[in-house]
Amino acid sequence: MTDSGSASPSLRSDPLAALRRAVNAAAAGVVGAAEAPSGVALERPRKAAHGDFATNAAMVCAPVARDNPRNVARKIGEALAEQLGVDLGAAEVAGPGFLNLRLADGWYRDALAFVLSAPDRFGAGVAESPERINVEFVSANPTGPMHLGHGRNAAYGDSLCRIFEFAGHEVSREFYINDFGSQVARFGASISARARGEHVPEDGYQGEYVDEIAAAIDGAAELEESDLAQRGVAMMIERIRATLERMGVRIDTWFSERTLLDDGRFERALDTLAAASESFEHDGALWLRTSKYGDDKDRVLRRTNGEYTYFSTDIAYHADKYARGFKRLIDVWGADHHGYVARMKSAVAALGGDPDTFEPVIMQLVNLTENGKRVQMSKRSGEFVPVDDLIEDIGADALRFFMVQRSHETTMDLDLALAREQSDKNPVYYVQYAHARIASILRKAGEPGAPEGEGSVEPAAPVTGEAAGQSVPAADSAAGVAAQAVARSTAGAGHELHASERALIRKLIEFPDEIAETCLRRAPHRLTIYGRDLAAEFSAFYRDCKVIGDDAPVQEFRLALCRATRDTLARTLDLLGVSAPQSM
RNA sequence: GCGCGCAUAGCUCAGUGGAUAGAGCGCUGCCCUCCGGAGGCAGAGGUCGUAGGUUCGAAUCCUACUGCGCGCGCCA
Numbered sequence: 001m002t003d004s005g006s007a008s009p010s011l012r013s014d015p016l017a018a019l020r021r022a023v024n025a026a027a028a029g030v031v032g033a034a035e036a037p038s039g040v041a042l043e044r045p046r047k048a049a050h051g052d053f054a055t056n057a058a059m060v061c062a063p064v065a066r067d068n069p070r071n072v073a074r075k076i077g078e079a080l081a082e083q084l085g086v087d088l089g090a091a092e093v094a095g096p097g098f099l100n101l102r103l104a105d106g107w108y109r110d111a112l113a114f115v116l117s118a119p120d121r122f123g124a125g126v127a128e129s130p131e132r133i134n135v136e137f138v139s140a141n142p143t144g145p146m147h148l149g150h151g152r153n154a155a156y157g158d159s160l161c162r163i164f165e166f167a168g169h170e171v172s173r174e175f176y177i178n179d180f181g182s183q184v185a186r187f188g189a190s191i192s193a194r195a196r197g198e199h200v201p202e203d204g205y206q207g208e209y210v211d212e213i214a215a216a217i218d219g220a221a222e223l224e225e226s227d228l229a230q231r232g233v234a235m236m237i238e239r240i241r242a243t244l245e246r247m248g249v250r251i252d253t254w255f256s257e258r259t260l261l262d263d264g265r266f267e268r269a270l271d272t273l274a275a276a277s278e279s280f281e282h283d284g285a286l287w288l289r290t291s292k293y294g295d296d297k298d299r300v301l302r303r304t305n306g307e308y309t310y311f312s313t314d315i316a317y318h319a320d321k322y323a324r325g326f327k328r329l330i331d332v333w334g335a336d337h338h339g340y341v342a343r344m345k346s347a348v349a350a351l352g353g354d355p356d357t358f359e360p361v362i363m364q365l366v367n368l369t370e371n372g373k374r375v376q377m378s379k380r381s382g383e384f385v386p387v388d389d390l391i392e393d394i395g396a397d398a399l400r401f402f403m404v405q406r407s408h409e410t411t412m413d414l415d416l417a418l419a420r421e422q423s424d425k426n427p428v429y430y431v432q433y434a435h436a437r438i439a440s441i442l443r444k445a446g447e448p449g450a451p452e453g454e455g456s457v458e459p460a461a462p463v464t465g466e467a468a469g470q471s472v473p474a475a476d477s478a479a480g481v482a483a484q485a486v487a488r489s490t491a492g493a494g495h496e497l498h499a500s501e502r503a504l505i506r507k508l509i510e511f512p513d514e515i516a517e518t519c520l521r522r523a524p525h526r527l528t529i530y531g532r533d534l535a536a537e538f539s540a541f542y543r544d545c546k547v548i549g550d551d552a553p554v555q556e557f558r559l560a561l562c563r564a565t566r567d568t569l570a571r572t573l574d575l576l577g578v579s580a581p582q583s584m
Numbered sequence: 585g586c587g588c589g590c591a592u593a594g595c596u597c598a599g600u601g602g603a604u605a606g607a608g609c610g611c612u613g614c615c616c617u618c619c620g621g622a623g624g625c626a627g628a629g630g631u632c633g634u635a636g637g638u639u640c641g642a643a644u645c646c647u648a649c650u651g652c653g654c655g656c657g658c659c660a
Contacts, residue, residue: 039601046606056602059640069640095603096640141660183660285658296587296656303658310660338588339655364589365653372595372610406597409589411653413596418609423622425609433622440620521600529598532607539623548619584622 015111026079027057051100058097069097115564126516127167137332139176142233143187151387155403158249159524188229195220269316278350290346394419401428434535438566500544531572
């Protein structure tokens with residue numbers, strides 16, 4: 001939480017966090033303890049009749065206080081009234097013992113000032129214990145182009161990384177290139193065959209891209225298969241890199257499997273396992289005793305024929321990630337790899353690591369539909385829908401938004417007709433439209449300072465754990481001045497806030513919590529919902545409240561609310577890798 | 585057979601202990617002398633797969649069962 005003890009706490013402390021502290025303090029007081037019992041929560045009721053916020057504190061505390069929940073709720077309400085003073089509009093006991101809270105307009109004005117006090121930092125640095133995290137994702141085989149499944153993986157992985165970074169983690173995005181082993185040999189044989197005008201071998205790679213590669217390499221028909229394989233892999237990686245770039249996905253480290261064998265890291269990893277008696281020879285093969293750590297059975301590292309398995313180099317690869325200083329490894333894998341989880345976690349344990357710091361995330365499958373009808377011929381054909389074709393069809397913004405819209409753990413349908421549609425039916429346009437509409441209002445009001453470029457907000461500066469706890473920078477920016485203006489209007493009388501204004505502010509100040517929860521749950525799909533909700537709250541405000549043309553203090557306040565909403569929408573879209581247009 | 589995942593409105597999906605379970609699409613009926621109608625309002629629509637259990641309270645946690653998906657190689 002970005003609380004601060006600076007000179008103007010009302011301007012700079014997170015209003016939700018402060019409210020949560022007040023509720024905890026009141027509950028602690030009632031039960032006569034230093035801290036409130038765990039389970040006490042501040043909730044946002046669905047129904048307006050249940051107040052602005054509500055707490056279950058009394059029901060949690062009642063057994064401890066040995067009193068009935070409604071009595072306890074009344075006491076907590078009285079304690080809260082004392083703490084919050086004029087900021088608390090009302091505290092009502094309801095139902096089985098809920099305490100429904102209404103906040104005064106002054107509290108809402110302070111809350112908006114908080115949002116605007118540091119627009120680049122709002123919601124940033126909320127990670128409670130920042131870590132050095134390595135996120136490996138996509139890692140598509142360099143023997144073919146990225147397909148549908150990789151698209152979901154890329155959208156998820158990149159958004160997760162953006163959110164981690166914004167929350168204060170140090171993140172490295174990594175792509176593991178499987179440029180070693182039998183599949184690469186088959187790739188080389190396939191290219192060679194096509195270069196010589198022959199059919200690819202039975203176990204080879206089909207597809208026009210193999211022809212294209214064969215044609216693009218001078219004298220391919222005369223080259224060794226191993227040379228063709230390496231050149232083909234290089235070309236495929238270049239193509240994959242270009243596809244990711246079209247999706248707005250950045251990779252920090254392209255890690256070649258082959259290099260592990262070239263410089264001894266592979267041998268060292270195997271030596272480590274052997275020295276710890278984690279591996280053993282049996283039937284002419286080398287095995288890893290993964291069953292010791294909960295895997296169904298032991299796994300082969302070196303086959304009877306002397307070749308090493310993919311698993312063995314993967315172990316060396318993960319050992320290398322830890323050796324590079326990462327405290328947490330997240331691997332984003334396709335659904336077909338879930339059977340691999342147990343053995344890889346076992347391998348981490350066998351290396352002496354903590355398997356809890358290795359988190360494989362399994363991405364479920366994507367089905368393509370069009371107007372509700374399946375467009376894939378067979379369940380396997382998804383592997384042959386290239387991501388490039390999808391970008392061409394529906395655009396990168398829609399691709400990223402739709403791919404990350406559903407929880408990664410559920411099989412999802414992507415409706416091409418809806419994704420293509422440029423109307424309010426399409427959620428990505430709905431959110432972008434709200435952003436563009438606010439930009440238009442601000443232009444009309446003669447406001448300077450619209451974000452530059454493609455409409456995305458500037459990336460947040462990295463936040464360390466210490467910085468996250470410090471007060472925000474002084475108000476020397478345009479936005480800071482705006483916050484001061486809002487604060488000034490707080491001092492004056494100020495108009496009575498419309499219910500839609502309050503609802504919009506409430507949605508805005510949820511943003512830091514939303515970021516924290518999204519990180520914790522590794523669930524970027526939450527931000528697509530937040531974006532839609534925020535856009536909807538803005539639309540209600542826009543309907544109910546005239547921004548431009550009323551008296552000056554009201555206009556000033558509402559323009560400030562527009563700016564806060566625009567910035568938060570832009571930030572949300574940016575974290576999803578989707579553009580936030582000034583006009584559309 | 586074993587393992588992992590999933591099951592919520594007609595459809596696609598949110599919702600990891602709180603009040604009368606939500607959204608979008610679709611459907612029905614409305615609203616443009618209005619800062620962007622690329623928008624908004626109202627309505628119909630539910631046995632949260634089934635059966636037990638845990639507790640003040642369960643879509644949510646536990647157990648069993650049913651259905652669907654994926655995996656189960658000295659492939660990657």
